Amino acid sequence: MPAPKSERSLAASIAAHESWAATPDRAKRTAPARAALDAKFLAEADGDPVRAEHLRKAHYQRLALKSAQARRRAKGLLAEADQADAELTAAVGGRR
Template sequence: MAANSMWSKIEDRTAHTAAARRAFMDRFEVEVDPDGSLSPQERATRAESARRAHFQRLALASAKARRARRTKGGASDAA
């Protein structure tokens, strides 16, 4: 209820969540270039790949969980 109330008062949702999206992407930039030695373009390219890998891992875990539920808690299949 509180979240819906807050969102009903926000005019620009994209602007409101911009800082959170930036922090999320910064996480991957630090992961791929912890010492800051890459060019900004290369760092961004690698960070995008790391972000995609993150979501692929989440999708795989989700698929395994769904498969395990279908088999009623049976052993999960190897990837």
């Protein structure tokens, strides 16, 4: 039977940390990925480096927006959970 997803995820995380710990030049290791992303933006901009830079900035701002939205949703869900917990505690007379 395969390992549960949480165990596979943990094993993968351990392997990733060990791999990065054994990497002497992290910038060199990630250079091909950065170059590919730059090439993608340049291709989308039809070879215009100024437009490519704006596309790159828009991409990262879009990621920042999604991150802020996710944090706001998580904060709201946490507040709802805290409220539900308080109501439950009050309903059972503080015994939990």
